[in-house]
Amino acid sequence: MNCSLAVNSAGTSRLTDMHHWMVYPSLDVAAKAAADFIAEQIAASIEARGVCHMIVPGGNTPAGCFAALAEKPLQWDKLHCYPGDERCYAVGNTERNDVMITANLLSRLTSIHFHPMQAERGAEQAALAYRKTIGAIDAFDIAFLGMGEDGHTASLFPGNAALQETASVVAVHASPKPPADRVSMSLVTLRQARLRVVLAAGASKAMIMARIRAGEALPVNQVGDIHWFVDEASVSKEGE
Numbered sequence: 001m002n003c004s005l006a007v008n009s010a011g012t013s014r015l016t017d018m019h020h021w022m023v024y025p026s027l028d029v030a031a032k033a034a035a036d037f038i039a040e041q042i043a044a045s046i047e048a049r050g051v052c053h054m055i056v057p058g059g060n061t062p063a064g065c066f067a068a069l070a071e072k073p074l075q076w077d078k079l080h081c082y083p084g085d086e087r088c089y090a091v092g093n094t095e096r097n098d099v100m101i102t103a104n105l106l107s108r109l110t111s112i113h114f115h116p117m118q119a120e121r122g123a124e125q126a127a128l129a130y131r132k133t134i135g136a137i138d139a140f141d142i143a144f145l146g147m148g149e150d151g152h153t154a155s156l157f158p159g160n161a162a163l164q165e166t167a168s169v170v171a172v173h174a175s176p177k178p179p180a181d182r183v184s185m186s187l188v189t190l191r192q193a194r195l196r197v198v199l200a201a202g203a204s205k206a207m208i209m210a211r212i213r214a215g216e217a218l219p220v221n222q223v224g225d226i227h228w229f230v231d232e233a234s235v236s237k238e239g240e
């Protein structure tokens, strides 16, 4: 994979044939830069279409980015947020992604329209119901995603049957990351988004990041071109 390296004041930018990499000294700096970029895209979507439909990630990484985003002067009542995936736990279980999203974003910005996945109903029922929830959206304006150490994104894991599904929202079983049962936006839906952003950080992701930069196909880089916001630890030479 050929790429050119351009250095800018805030970090280094690596443009590859499909992805745009922004590398920052730390997760904190990368999260703030991602928040700046996402805020611009939210404003542009609202300007163009009067609304912004954004997929938001679960996991631990996004918290700082959500906090930085919450400081932005945007028309929050025109933003609709949808979890990229949800873990099949009871409503209110602290392991659920919507609990993290609420704590870090929605509790700060109560006018955002949030559409939770009813994962408590079980993966199949929740996936069927959520297809209806997003049925009127032809393309999400922003798919803001995380990435796991195995290259998964949302709840689309390497080698999992859900990767082959063509429905907009899929039931996931045998997830290697607990819980085994989840609900996820599908590759089809993520590919259809107008824009994809991945925030990833930490030395634990350096190995998988090296494989991605070498061009290996993993769930995260099968979603299409990505604006990557990463820290130096996750793109360190140790990972190569």
Ligand code: 6PG
Pocket (backbone or CB within 6 Å): 057, 058, 059, 060, 061, 062, 084, 085, 086, 087, 097, 145, 146, 147, 148, 149, 152, 153, 154, 155, 177
């Ligand atoms: C989940 C998330 C998942 C997450 C990655 C990264 O339900 O686990 O949706 O896709 O984004 O696993 O998680 P961290 O940010 O905690 O590393």
